[in-house]
Amino acid sequence: MTATSSLVTKAIVTGHTRGLGAALVDALLAQGIAVLGLARSSRAPLSGGSRAPGAFAEVELDLADSHRLAQWLAGDTLAAFLRGADRALLINNAGMVGPIGPCSMQAVGDVGRAVALNVAAPLMLSSAFAAATGETPDRRIAHVSSGAARNAYAGWNVYCATKAALDHHARAAALDAERGLRVASVAPGVVDTDMQGEIRGTDDARFPLRGRFEEMKRSGQLSSPEHAASKFVGYLLSDAFGETPIADIRAL
Ligand code: NAP
Numbered sequence: 001m002t003a004t005s006s007l008v009t010k011a012i013v014t015g016h017t018r019g020l021g022a023a024l025v026d027a028l029l030a031q032g033i034a035v036l037g038l039a040r041s042s043r044a045p046l047s048g049g050s051r052a053p054g055a056f057a058e059v060e061l062d063l064a065d066s067h068r069l070a071q072w073l074a075g076d077t078l079a080a081f082l083r084g085a086d087r088a089l090l091i092n093n094a095g096m097v098g099p100i101g102p103c104s105m106q107a108v109g110d111v112g113r114a115v116a117l118n119v120a121a122p123l124m125l126s127s128a129f130a131a132a133t134g135e136t137p138d139r140r141i142a143h144v145s146s147g148a149a150r151n152a153y154a155g156w157n158v159y160c161a162t163k164a165a166l167d168h169h170a171r172a173a174a175l176d177a178e179r180g181l182r183v184a185s186v187a188p189g190v191v192d193t194d195m196q197g198e199i200r201g202t203d204d205a206r207f208p209l210r211g212r213f214e215e216m217k218r219s220g221q222l223s224s225p226e227h228a229a230s231k232f233v234g235y236l237l238s239d240a241f242g243e244t245p246i247a248d249i250r251a252l
Contacts, residue, residue: 015094019193023229182242
């Protein structure tokens with residue numbers, strides 16, 4: 001079943017039900033990699049025909065609820081899934097772009113949820129993953145970052161700040177040089193998902209760059225989730241992964 005090698009590889013993917021995350025799951029399964037998905041809902045029936053029994057499992061969890069996530073991580077599900085892996089992967093993909101707008105237009109609860117989902121959850125999962133894989137020879141953490149981590153955009157101050165936090169977490173965690181652990185924060189490009197629909201649906205008062213994203217959609221400049229996921233997984237599995245803590249798949 002394993003296309004790449006006889007290594008047993010297992011991957012945890014957050015936000016696996018739609019968009020980039022769903023395509024990441026398909027790309028991983030196609031390589032014979034077992035996947036545990038974490039999101040608030042269940043994944044629709046998997047595409048791609050028959051899969052090996054036990055290759056895919058999922059847990060319904062609101063990752064913006066840090067208390068609930070801490071409770072779940074105190075259990076054994078994550079460690080039990082990863083047991084026996086020669087290579088373990090964590091893709092921190094789940095994220096939200098909202099609240100969109102200047103500070104005064106944001107609901108404070110939405111700010112808290114965005115920081116919890118985009119920052120607290122990836123960092124908590126990274127910690128639990130690293131602790132659970134101490135005996136795994138090859139373990140890799142990939143944060144799904146964004147160009148917004150590296151450039152500031154009006155209307156996206158929360159999104160920019162949270163994605164920049166992931167970049168800096170990767171930079172600092174890489175300096176710890178834990179045995180066998182590679183960490184990188186990887187921007188996937190502009191991908192045609194529900195999130196892009198939400199961006200185009202925001203009014204100009206909140207997001208002055210809306211027209212630019214409409215034009216990108218109109219002129220076919222968005223990449224498909226499948227294309228972005230294929231490049232992302234190719235990079236994640238490559239020897240180059242983790243050589244630098246910051247990457248952009250458009251530059252690969
Ligand atoms: P999306 O279409 O909005 O999908 C988001 C995924 O995250 C869904 O599977 C959703 O599942 C899950 N999710 C959302 N809130 C959650 C929560 N509270 N708890 C658990 N899971 C949650 O987004 P996408 O465009 O695929 O984006 C994926 C990642 O890529 C994000 O980190 C995003 O910031 C990043 N990114 C996207 C683009 C782009 O152009 N699309 C560009 C740069 C970076 P449920 O609803 O089932 O929970």
